[in-house]
Amino acid sequence: QSVLTQPPSVSGAPGQRVTISCTGGNSNIGAPYDVHWFQQLPGTAPKLLIFENSRRPSGVPDRFSGSKSVTSASLDITGLQPEDEADYFCQSYDSSLSAWVFGGGTKLTVL
């Protein structure tokens, strides 16, 4: 059971928008600690997608955006493309565990 809760899967057609949620608690997202997002393409290592809740590293398309509210965060992907099909993980810090924690991951299927 992950400390941060994500839906196991989401799906959308090309061109559509999807949102992936990440729900935590008062010792992590609500503490408040920042939320970061990673994209993991099949068979590869995770890659940073969003840091500090809503900032994009250079090279990440602006179709990807992040937001945070109290004890949860969201990753929005607009204009879905087939190459977006991947697993997405949120990450934060938990003061009760004194550990960096991840969500269980969400598999995005582009229909």
Add this chain to the structure above:
Amino acid sequence: QVQLVESGGGLVKPGGSLRLSCVGSGFTFSDYYMTWIRQAPGKGLEWIAFISSSTRTIYYADSVKGRFTVSRDNAKNSVYLEMNNLRVDDTAMYYCARPQGPQPNNWFDPWGPGTQVTVSS
């Protein structure tokens, strides 16, 4: 470009030991914290170890505390993970990653491609 590459994974019996290495390039290795994160087959990500640039600060996840030891050699641009008393549930892909940002709000970028550790009799 900034790059991390892990090595040292393999097949080991329960109770055995293994030492993983991670070499960094394209950045001043001695200036950065480093961390190890693992991913069991078909599962999510689990942070397991953190080491500061000077080795003065080291943290472990409870799941590996007392069995795993993280160390680094800045002269060799390398960080290591000594794993002892391995268990079947330690089977995972092991990644090294570079923490960025202010502690403890760190994010991890980049990641190495990973090295597979399989614990089985």
